[in-house]
Structures are given as C-alpha cells and as structure tokens.
Amino acid sequence: MLKLTDLTLHYGHSQILNGISLEATRGEVTCVMGTNGVGKTSLIKAISGTHPRSGGDLILNGEALPPLPAHRMAWKGVAYVPQGREIFPLLTVRENLEAGFVCLPTNEHFVPDEIFDMFPVLKKMQNRRGGDLSGGQQQQLAIAR
Ligand SMILES: Nc1ncnc2c1ncn2[C@@H]1O[C@H](COP(=O)(O)OP(=O)(O)O)[C@@H](O)[C@H]1O
Ligand SMILES: [Mg+2]
Incomplete structure (x- = not known):
C-alpha cells in the first residue's frame, strides 16, 4: 500500500530524517516507535505532505508520488490525525x-x-x-x- 525508500527531511539546515525506508501493507497496522524527538512525527508529516520531504521515493498503491502538499495527499486518500487533535473548538x-x-x-x-x-x-x-x-x-x- 505504502512504500518509502531513503526518505530524508530537513527543517531549514537541520537534517532530521536520514534515509528512512519502510513498507506498510494493506490489512495490517504498521507502527513506528522511537524515543522522544527521534523523528516519528516528522516522518508522518513527510508522508502526509504536512512538511515536504527533501529526498527519497514514496509509492502509494503502486503510484510513485512527488512531494505533494497535504490537501493533494488527502485527495490520494492519505489522512493525518494529529497528536494534538486540532479540533476547531468554536465550530460544531x-x-x-x-x-x-x-x-x-x-x-x-x-x-x-x-x-x-x-x-x-x-x-x-x-x-x-x-x-x-x-x-x-x-x-x-x-x-x-
Ligand atoms: N518545525 C521544526 N523546526 C525545527 N526542528 C523541528 C521542527 N519540528 C521538529 N523538530 C525537531 O526534529 C526532531 C524530531 O522531532 P519529531 O519528529 O517531532 O520527533 P518525535 O515525534 O519522534 O518525538 C526533534 O529534534 C525536533 O526538535
Ligand atoms: Mg511526535
């Protein structure tokens, strides 16, 4: 379903992700674990387009995708549920x-x-x-x- 190869991510000049590869298969739950600050959220942001990756390949359901913004990834069926929930408090x-x-x-x-x-x-x-x-x-x- 999702395949990442050699994914990298920068915040400005700081490189945070250094060549991450993983494969997530349909029908399974794939879990990324690691200590605080190791880059789990950054990885999810790179997948969901919330922050652009700086390198590496992403294949979604057989389709190689360039770094796309979050709303384009949502069109492709990728959704991000943020840790802080980010509900609009004054909307119903x-x-x-x-x-x-x-x-x-x-x-x-x-x-x-x-x-x-x-x-x-x-x-x-x-x-x-x-x-x-x-x-x-x-x-x-x-x-x-
Ligand atoms: N917007 C940002 N700008 C600069 N550095 C960041 C930013 N967001 C996260 N970082 C840094 O990137 C590293 C990984 O953070 P993060 O992906 O949130 O880790 P995790 O989710 O695994 O706890 C940390 O060192 C953090 O300080
Ligand atoms: Mg996190």
Whole structure:
C-alpha cells in the first residue's frame, strides 16, 4: 500500500530524517516507535505532505508520488490525525466533520453513515461545539474528520 525508500527531511539546515525506508501493507497496522524527538512525527508529516520531504521515493498503491502538499495527499486518500487533535473548538461537531470535505469532490460532500456507526456519540453531539467535547470524544472527531 505504502512504500518509502531513503526518505530524508530537513527543517531549514537541520537534517532530521536520514534515509528512512519502510513498507506498510494493506490489512495490517504498521507502527513506528522511537524515543522522544527521534523523528516519528516528522516522518508522518513527510508522508502526509504536512512538511515536504527533501529526498527519497514514496509509492502509494503502486503510484510513485512527488512531494505533494497535504490537501493533494488527502485527495490520494492519505489522512493525518494529529497528536494534538486540532479540533476547531468554536465550530460544531458537524462543522468540524464538514471541514474534511475540502479534499473531496462536491458530490461527496456528505458525512457517510459508517462514520456515525463507528462513532455514535458524534451523531448525538452534532450540534455541540467541538471544544465542549471530552478529550476522547475529540479524538473520535479527529479520526472521523
Ligand atoms: N518545525 C521544526 N523546526 C525545527 N526542528 C523541528 C521542527 N519540528 C521538529 N523538530 C525537531 O526534529 C526532531 C524530531 O522531532 P519529531 O519528529 O517531532 O520527533 P518525535 O515525534 O519522534 O518525538 C526533534 O529534534 C525536533 O526538535
Ligand atoms: Mg511526535
């Protein structure tokens, strides 16, 4: 599903990732582990386009992709659920979900039933402000979005 070869990433002049290669297979959960500051989040940012990689190859479902910005990677089906959740606190739950529409064609601008099947609490709380949800509920909202 996803194959990285020799991926590198810089923040300015600081090189943070030095030739990372990995393969993630459909139907499995791939986990990247390491001590604080080792570069896990930077790796995920490079994959999701949140920060551009400076070198290396990325193949997604057989397609070699250049470094693309996050919204283009979202079009390709790559989503990033940030550690800090980054829910819009003053928007409703529904509006937070609708924020995910930006990467979809207009005819797909609806919240699929499977989202509410997975996270029934979000259906009940659609009109509540995101910031009023508990931490775990916000985590559900971030994944659902
Ligand atoms: N925006 C940034 N600018 C400069 N350095 C950064 C930035 N983000 C992270 N770093 C540095 O890159 C290294 C890896 O950080 P990070 O990927 O967040 O690690 P992890 O997620 O594994 O804890 C750390 O040394 C961190 O200080
Ligand atoms: Mg991190």
